Amino acid sequence: MKRLDWRRAGLGLAAPVLAVVVAFVVTTAILLLAQDPVGAVWGQLLKVPLPRQLVAVFNAATVYYISAVAVAIGFRMNLFNIGVDGQYRVASFAAAVFAGQGWLPGWLNIIVALLVAMASGAVWAGIAGLLKVGRGVSEVISTIMLNAIATYLVSFLLGKTAVKVQGSNATSTKSLPADSRVPGISVDGMLATPSKVYGLIVLAAVVGFVYWFVLEKTRFGFDLRATGRSETAAVASGVNVKRMVLTSMLLSGAAAGLVGMPLLFGQDYLYGDTVQSGLGFAGIAIALLGRNHPIGIAFAALLWGYLDQQSNGLQIAAGVSDRLVLVIQGVIVLSVVIAYELVRRAGIRMEQRRVARQLAAGDAVAPVTEGAAV
Amino acid sequence: MSTSTLQETPRDEPLPGRPVSRGRPWWFWVAVAGVGVLVVSTVRVITGANDIDSAGALAAAVALAMPIGLAGLGGLWSERAGVVNIGLQGMMILGTWGGAFFGYYYGPWVGILGAILLGVAGGAVHALATVIVGVDHIVSGVAINLLGTGVASYLAVRTFTGLPGGGPTQSPPLEKLPTLSVPGVGGGLTSLEGSHTWLVADLAGILKALTTDLNVLTIIAVLLLVGTWYVLWRTPFGLRLRSCGEAPEAAETLGVDVVRYKLLAVLISGGMAGLAGGFLVLVASNLYREGQEGGRGFIGLAAMIFGNWRPGGLAGGAVLFGYTDAIQLRGGGDVIRAFLLPVGIGLVLWGAWQLWRRRQGKPVTGVVTVVMGLLATAWFLLSSRVPDEFTGMTPYVATLLVLAFASQRLRMPAADGRVYRKGEAG
Numbered sequence: 001m002k003r004l005d006w007r008r009a010g011l012g013l014a015a016p017v018l019a020v021v022v023a024f025v026v027t028t029a030i031l032l033l034a035q036d037p038v039g040a041v042w043g044q045l046l047k048v049p050l051p052r053q054l055v056a057v058f059n060a061a062t063v064y065y066i067s068a069v070a071v072a073i074g075f076r077m078n079l080f081n082i083g084v085d086g087q088y089r090v091a092s093f094a095a096a097v098f099a100g101q102g103w104l105p106g107w108l109n110i111i112v113a114l115l116v117a118m119a120s121g122a123v124w125a126g127i128a129g130l131l132k133v134g135r136g137v138s139e140v141i142s143t144i145m146l147n148a149i150a151t152y153l154v155s156f157l158l159g160k161t162a163v164k165v166q167g168s169n170a171t172s173t174k175s176l177p178a179d180s181r182v183p184g185i186s187v188d189g190m191l192a193t194p195s196k197v198y199g200l201i202v203l204a205a206v207v208g209f210v211y212w213f214v215l216e217k218t219r220f221g222f223d224l225r226a227t228g229r230s231e232t233a234a235v236a237s238g239v240n241v242k243r244m245v246l247t248s249m250l251l252s253g254a255a256a257g258l259v260g261m262p263l264l265f266g267q268d269y270l271y272g273d274t275v276q277s278g279l280g281f282a283g284i285a286i287a288l289l290g291r292n293h294p295i296g297i298a299f300a301a302l303l304w305g306y307l308d309q310q311s312n313g314l315q316i317a318a319g320v321s322d323r324l325v326l327v328i329q330g331v332i333v334l335s336v337v338i339a340y341e342l343v344r345r346a347g348i349r350m351e352q353r354r355v356a357r358q359l360a361a362g363d364a365v366a367p368v369t370e371g372a373a374v
Numbered sequence: 375m376s377t378s379t380l381q382e383t384p385r386d387e388p389l390p391g392r393p394v395s396r397g398r399p400w401w402f403w404v405a406v407a408g409v410g411v412l413v414v415s416t417v418r419v420i421t422g423a424n425d426i427d428s429a430g431a432l433a434a435a436v437a438l439a440m441p442i443g444l445a446g447l448g449g450l451w452s453e454r455a456g457v458v459n460i461g462l463q464g465m466m467i468l469g470t471w472g473g474a475f476f477g478y479y480y481g482p483w484v485g486i487l488g489a490i491l492l493g494v495a496g497g498a499v500h501a502l503a504t505v506i507v508g509v510d511h512i513v514s515g516v517a518i519n520l521l522g523t524g525v526a527s528y529l530a531v532r533t534f535t536g537l538p539g540g541g542p543t544q545s546p547p548l549e550k551l552p553t554l555s556v557p558g559v560g561g562g563l564t565s566l567e568g569s570h571t572w573l574v575a576d577l578a579g580i581l582k583a584l585t586t587d588l589n590v591l592t593i594i595a596v597l598l599l600v601g602t603w604y605v606l607w608r609t610p611f612g613l614r615l616r617s618c619g620e621a622p623e624a625a626e627t628l629g630v631d632v633v634r635y636k637l638l639a640v641l642i643s644g645g646m647a648g649l650a651g652g653f654l655v656l657v658a659s660n661l662y663r664e665g666q667e668g669g670r671g672f673i674g675l676a677a678m679i680f681g682n683w684r685p686g687g688l689a690g691g692a693v694l695f696g697y698t699d700a701i702q703l704r705g706g707g708d709v710i711r712a713f714l715l716p717v718g719i720g721l722v723l724w725g726a727w728q729l730w731r732r733r734q735g736k737p738v739t740g741v742v743t744v745v746m747g748l749l750a751t752a753w754f755l756l757s758s759r760v761p762d763e764f765t766g767m768t769p770y771v772a773t774l775l776v777l778a779f780a781s782q783r784l785r786m787p788a789a790d791g792r793v794y795r796k797g798e799a800g
Contacts (some may be wrong), residue, residue, distance in 0.1 A: 034532050058749040080512050137777040140512055143677060144672050156763035284516050322532035326524025334517040337509045
C-alpha cells in the first residue's frame with residue numbers, strides 16, 4: 001500500500017514537471033525557428049531575481065492566487081467559471097467607487113469595501129448561476145457573454161462616475177482616502193530592498209485557507225466535491241444539485257471579487273481604464289497547473305509571477321519581445337493538461353495491471369493456502 | 375473535467391409517431407424579411423434615424439458580419455463533429471498575423487492562404503489535445519486562446535518591427551483585395567436612397583449594399599457558408615461528420631472512422647477561424663494591429679449558438695451582430711434608440727399573447743416580457759440616443775436573452791463536448 005502511494009505521488013508530480021520540460025523544449029524550438037538568441041533568452045529568464053523583483057513576484061502571485069482559487073472553486077464542482085475576468089472587474093469597480101467615497105473611517109472602510117467587492121462579484125457570477133439552474137444555459141457560454149457585457153458596463157459606469165484629473169485624460173474613480181490604504185509589509189529583515197509586499201497578501205492566504213477548509217473539512221465541501229465527481233451519486237445521497245450549482249457559482253464569484261483588491265488597496269488606490277485585465281484567464285491557467293490544490297495553486301501562481309517578472313528584462317538583455325512569456329505560459333498550460341490526461345491514463349493502466357496480477361496470483365495461491373489449512 | 379457542462383440545454387425531441395418537423399417553409403422566412411423591412415422603414419420615417427438602413431451602414435454591416443460569420447462557421451464545423459471549440463478566438467488571432475505576414479510579402483491572395491494556414495495550425499493543436507489525447511474541450515480551448523494571443527503578438531514583434539510603416543504591434547499597410555460591383559445599378563439606387571421615401575429608399579439601400587463594392591473575400595465567405603450547409607447537410611460525408619457529434623459510438627459501430635472525422639472537422643474549424651482573422655486584416659482594415667480581433671471569435675461562437683447550430687441561423691446571427699457593430703462604429707446611438715420602439719412594442723404584444731394563451735398557467739414569463747417591453751418603450755421615449763457602450767453590448771445581451779428565453783428551442787449536437795475514446799462503444 002505504501003509503495004502504491006509513492007507511485008501515485010510520483011505520477012502526480014510527473015505531470016507538472018513534464019509540462020515545464022515540454023514548455024522549455026517547445027519555446028527553444030520557437031526561438032530557434034525565429035532565429036532569436038536562445039542562450040541569452042534562457043539566461044535572462046532563469047537568472048536569480050533581484051530582491052526588488054522577488055517582491056514583485058510575490059505581489060503578482062498574490063493576485064493570481066486569488067483568481068485561481070476563484071476558478072478552482074468552480075472546477076471542483078465541475079463548473080467552468082470563465083467569467084472570473086468579468087466578475088473581478090465589476091467587483092473592483094464597485095469597491096473602488098464605494099471606498100473612494102470615504103463614508104467610513106479607516107479599516108472599517110476597507111472591510112466593508114471588501115464585502116462590497118465580494119457581493120458584486122457574486123452577483124455577476126450569480127446571473128450565470130441562475131441562468132444555468134433556471135434555464136439550463138451552459139455557464140461557459142453565459143460567462144463568456146457576461147465578460148464582454150462587464151467590459152462595456154464598467155466603461156459606461158466609469159464614464160458616468162469618473163473624476164477629472166488635471167492634465168491627464170485618463171478616466172478613473174475617486175482616489176482612496178489615505179487612511180483606507182493597506183500599508184505594504186516591509187521585508188527589510190530578509191531582503192535588501194525598500195519595496196514592500198502587498199498587505200493584502202494576508203487576504204490571499206485567508207482565501208486559500210478558507211478554500212481548503214471548506215472543501216476538505218466541511219460537509220458542504222464534501223457535497224460539493226461529490227457533485228463535481230458524480231452528479232447522480234450526489235443526487236442519490238440527497239444533495240440538491242441546483243442549489244449546489246448556484247451556491248458554488250456565488251462563492252466562486254465572491255472569491256473572484258477579491259482578485260483586484262490587493263491592487264486597489266496596495267498599489268493603484270483607484271479603478272481606472274488602465275487597470276490590469278486578463279487576470280481571470282491567467283487564473284484558469286494557474287488553477288489547471290496547480291490541480292485545484294491550495295498549495296499547488298500557490299506554486300503555480302509564483303511561477304506565473306516569476307515568468308512575468310523575468311520577462312521584463314528580455315527586450316534589453318536578449319533583444320526579444322517580452323510577449324515570449326505569453327507563449328511560454330500558453331505552452332505550459334496546454335502541455336500540463338495533456339500531461340495530466342496521459343498520466344491519469346497511465347495510472348489507470350498500472351492499476352489495472354496490478355489488480356490483474358494480484359488476481360492471477362490470488363487464483364494460483366488460494367487453493368494452496370486452502371489445502372495447507374486443511 | 376467538465377464534459378457534461380455543455381449538455382444541459384433541454385432538448386425537444388419529437389414524440390414517436392409524430393411527423394418530424396423539417397423547419398418552416400421558405401416563404402415564412404421571406405415573409406419575415408418583408409415584415410422586417412416594413413417595420414424598419416416605418417421606424418426610420420417616424421424617428422428620422424436615416425442611418426438605420428442606409429447603404430453605407432448596411433455595407434459596413436455586411437463587411438463586419440463576415441469575420442463573425444466565418445468564426446461561427448469554424449465553431450459549426452467543430453461542434454457538429456462533437457468538439458466544442460472556444461479556442462476560435464486564439465485561432466482567429468493567429469489568422470490575423472498569418473494574413474498580414476503572408477499578405478505583406480506575397481500579396482493579399484497568399485495572405486488569405488496564410489491566414490487559413492495559421493488557423494489550421496491552431497486547430498491542429500486543439501485537435502491533438504481534444505481528439506487524440508482526450509483533454510477537456512473547454513480547457514484546451516482556453517489554453518489555445520492564451521497561446522494564440524501570445525504566439526501572434528510575439529511573432530508580430532519579431533516580424534513587423536523595423537518594416538516601413540510597421541512596428542511591434544502593427545504591420546505595414548497591406549495591399550487590398552479587389553472588389554466587385556454589379557455594373558450600372560449604383561447611380562440610380564443612390565438617388566432613390568437619397569429621397570428617403572418610405573419603403574422605396576429602404577429597398578434601394580439594401581440592394582445597393584448588396585450589389586456595389588463587394589469584396590472578393592466577402593463573396594468567398596458567403597460561398598463558404600452555402601458550401602458548409604451543402605456539405606454538412608446534403609452529402610454522405612456531412613452526415614457521417616454530424617453523426618460523430620450526435621452519437622459517436624453509434625457512428626463507430628457503423629464503420630465511421632470517428633477520430634478521423636473529428637480531426638478533419640477541427641482542422642477545418644481552425645481554417646475558418648483563421649480566415650476570419652485574415653478577413654479583419656485584409657478587408658476590414660488593411661493592416662495587422664494588436665487586439666484588432668476585439669473578441670470577435672467569441673461573438674462568432676455566440677452567433678453560432680444564437681443560430682441554433684445551423685448555418686442559416688448562424689448567418690442571421692452574424693448579420694445581426696455585424697449590424698450592431700457597424701452602427702456602433704458609425705456612432706449610431708440614435709439608430710439603436712430607434713430600434714427600441716419596435717422592440718418595446720413587439721415585446722409588449724408578445725407578452726400579452728403569452729398571458730392570453732395560458733390564462734391558467736404561471737403568468738411569470740408573460741409578465742416579464744411585458745415589463746421588459748414597457749421598459750424599452752420608456753427608454754425610447756425618455757432618451758435621444760443610447761450610449762455607445764450599450765450598442766456594443768447588444769450582441770452579447772441578445773445571445774444571453776436567446777439562451778434564457780428560447781433555450782427549449784435550441785438543440786446542440788447531442789455528444790457535443792464529450793470526450794470520445796475509440797473502441798469504447800457498447
